[in-house]
Amino acid sequence: MEKSEKLTLPEILACREVARSRLVAVEEVDLKFSNGELRTFEKIKGGGRGAVLVVPMLDDDTLILIREYSAGTHNYQLGFPKGLIDPGEEPNIAANRELQEEVGMAAHELTFLQQVSLAPAFFNAKMDLFLAKNLYPSRLQGDEPEPLEIVHWKLSDYKSLLAQPDFTEARSISALMLAIDLLKGE
Amino acid sequence: MEKSEKLTLPEILACREVARSRLVAVEEVDLKFSNGELRTFEKIKGGGRGAVLVVPMLDDDTLILIREYSAGTHNYQLGFPKGLIDPGEEPNIAANRELQEEVGMAAHELTFLQQVSLAPAFFNAKMDLFLAKNLYPSRLQGDEPEPLEIVHWKLSDYKSLLAQPDFTEARSISALMLAIDLLKGE
Numbered sequence: 281m282e283k284s285e286k287l288t289l290p291e292i293l294a295c296r297e298v299a300r301s302r303l304v305a306v307e308e309v310d311l312k313f314s315n316g317e318l319r320t321f322e323k324i325k326g327g328g329r330g331a332v333l334v335v336p337m338l339d340d341d342t343l344i345l346i347r348e349y350s351a352g353t354h355n356y357q358l359g360f361p362k363g364l365i366d367p368g369e370e371p372n373i374a375a376n377r378e379l380q381e382e383v384g385m386a387a388h389e390l391t392f393l394q395q396v397s398l399a400p401a402f403f404n405a406k407m408d409l410f411l412a413k414n415l416y417p418s419r420l421q422g423d424e425p426e427p428l429e430i431v432h433w434k435l436s437d438y439k440s441l442l443a444q445p446d447f448t449e450a451r452s453i454s455a456l457m458l459a460i461d462l463l464k465g466e
Numbered sequence: 467m468e469k470s471e472k473l474t475l476p477e478i479l480a481c482r483e484v485a486r487s488r489l490v491a492v493e494e495v496d497l498k499f500s501n502g503e504l505r506t507f508e509k510i511k512g513g514g515r516g517a518v519l520v521v522p523m524l525d526d527d528t529l530i531l532i533r534e535y536s537a538g539t540h541n542y543q544l545g546f547p548k549g550l551i552d553p554g555e556e557p558n559i560a561a562n563r564e565l566q567e568e569v570g571m572a573a574h575e576l577t578f579l580q581q582v583s584l585a586p587a588f589f590n591a592k593m594d595l596f597l598a599k600n601l602y603p604s605r606l607q608g609d610e611p612e613p614l615e616i617v618h619w620k621l622s623d624y625k626s627l628l629a630q631p632d633f634t635e636a637r638s639i640s641a642l643m644l645a646i647d648l649l650k651g652e
Contacts (some may be wrong), residue, residue, distance in 0.1 A: 299485035350586035400536035457643030
């Protein structure tokens, strides 16, 4: 069950930018697989900065979530505080900063849960997930267009959270389930 | 903890396409939030077809995974079989088709786990996660450029799977943890 030695990466025959916006560039990549098969795939390049997401625990059985406008779906989504890492910033510092900007709390204790990726077939986007405990009030000014709604949820009632129609983000769901898994092992 | 009644969706003042490739279009959206704040956000529109991902169980303690080339990261990634839903296809049918194309097995028993989204700030992309049990050999021809590497993993050893550097996709991790949660409740 180790990393495979059998696989040979396809050769990149050509790569060209086919579209560009302010934030992203779309590239078309011509690939030759080791068996000779040719394919052209699209991939999307963003700023290349990593991101962080934090599961904040107000106490041993209370999660803090936020409800925030999501432009991609044009609705409000329930999830955990998150954001991009600033240039030169350490991921745990970024996590504590986002927590202060979005929730108005800082954490004495941050535990790394997992690094996750977003649809690696198309993107090269990494996000570090953290669990935050021992919180204390501390607010930093973020760039949110409106105040975020703060939502408390009982950790023991996580199944009802999973059933909420606006709690859908795979990275928030991963973080929730990994946090539960970590906490039950403590 | 119900769906919030307090939040008023921002008004879309304008929306324009700023980039387009073969597969995606990037739109810029001018928004006016209910407090008067103005923002311009980018969102990425894909084909709009939903997707499915399947956690296949070979037996009560054996997961089946695949290792597949991912163009976005230009490496091989370990994850669960997945793919787009064909036009008019039911999600569970799509799940069983992908399982046959990518693993060469079909399932007598498919259980819906969760619908997840991918970065709703930028995309409107939904994926239905399934657990597949009672498998039997059945192969359908997919459009993969090369045979996928099939990997078996003990479910009880899921922590070592989470530690693999090529098992990173948030949607695969969500599906794994939700499957474990469902199975331990059975």
